[in-house]
Amino acid sequence: MHKPPPTMVGVPNVTRADAAAAVRNPLAFIAARWTPTPRTVQRAALAALVMSVVIVVTGGAVRLTGSGLGCPTWPKCTADSLTATREMGLHGVIEFGNRLLAYVLCAAVGWAIIAARSEKPRRRSLIRLGWAQFWLVMGNAVLGGIVVLVGLNPYTVAAHFLLSSVLIAVATVMWRRTQEGDEAPRPLVGKVVQQLVWVLVGVTAALIAVGTVVTGTGPHAGDSSEVPRMDLPMGMTWEDVSKVHAVLAWIVVTLTFALWFVLKSADAPKSPLNRTRDLFLILLAQGAIGYVQYFTDLPEVLVGAHMFGSCLVWIGAVLVLLSLRERGPLAQADDVSAPTQAYAATSASMAGPR
Known part of the structure; x- marks a missing residue:
């Protein structure tokens, strides 16, 4: 007697309609079969934010x-x-390694988009923020190629960093939005405090922009050969730009401390108070690194730490702005039968008549 061949156990029965649905709209196909927990969506958004910072530091x-x-x-x-x-x-390995990390960033952003698209109930604001990151990454990849093709022109290098800062801001907003609901925002502070925070964010953006000029006029050109530096108006030197950068930094520190004092005096909610405290501490650490690197002839390790600190300052400022309102708790996910029902409906609609 011959024994019957062993049967496959646990292999899903993928129909022709399933395959067609997956090809036509893979995001909808995945969303119909998978419902991530809110914690998973938060981790996906955080991964995209972390990678957006990592790519700046490795750059x-x-x-x-x-x-x-x-x-x-x-x-x-x-x-x-x-x-x-x-x-x-080694130079080729370092540059090519940074290019490979761009693919890791794309994977992280892709995971954030898939997780946001699959969450139930669907949150269109998260999906839009995820896709905004995708297009920013694509745009910065093209800009990075232009930077190489024009021989590290300092203006294109500065634009490359500033676009990365926009990416970090969008990733920060998405990460914060994954932790709150979709109700209409309710302000936690008065209008005067809101205006003060907008000024703080604006000056912080100016601080970062002037930092790119400090880089574009400084000694670290990005290549061992001679690379042109930015031309400064009115006979300004690198030291002059560095002093302007330092003045802006002190203005940001002063505004942050004033904001914390106002929030503390007004007995404001903990969220804006804590985020302002965090930003103040980051600024103190960043300022210490900045002064040390200035008076020690810009050692590479400290310059790299200062770039990392710049990312943290920008994230901190955006989080302070987002802490000024609340949008209610996260909505509860649909019952467990909903994904199955959605999958059946999606498969039927996407497969079409047969």
Whole structure:
């Protein structure tokens, strides 16, 4: 007697309609079969935010190690090779490694989009924020290629960093939105305090923008060869721009302390008070690093730490702004049968008549 062949157990029965639905709209297909928990969506948004900071820090490492032209062309690393070659040495490895991290960033943003699209009930604001990050990443990838093709022109390098700052702001907003509901925002502070915070955010943005000018006129050009630096008006020098940067930093610190004092005096809710305290502490640490690097001739390690601190300052300022209102608790997810029903409806509608 011959024994019957073993049967496959636990393999899902994928129909032709399933395959068609997956090809036509993979996001809807996944959303119909998977419902992430709110914690999963929060982690996905946080992963995208962390990677947006990591790509800035590693991009700074490329510049500080003189590897900006480690891959002299784009989108390939060389005219004949997609990857770095042995002849290109360490600089090629560093530059190509930073390019590979861009794919990790894309994966993190993609996960955030899928998680937001699959959450139930659907939150369109989160989906839009996820897609905004995607297009910012794509735009910055193209801009990064232009930076290489024009030989690390300092103005394009500055634009590259500023667009990354916009990405960080959007990622921060999405991460914060995953922790709150979708009710109409209810202000927690008065209009005068809101205006003060908007001024704080505006001056912080100016601080970061002037920081790119400090970089564009400073000694760390991003490549071991001679790279042109930014031309400054009215005979200004790098030291002059650094002093303007320091003045703006002190204004941000003063505004942050004044905001904390006003919130404390008015017995404001804990959320804006705590976020303002966090920003103040980050600013103190960032200021200490800035002064030390200035008086020690800009060692690469401290410059890299200062770039990381710049990201934290920007995140802190955005979180202070977002803490001024509340939008209610997170909505409860639909019952467990809803994903199954949604999947059946989606498959039927996307498969069409057969």
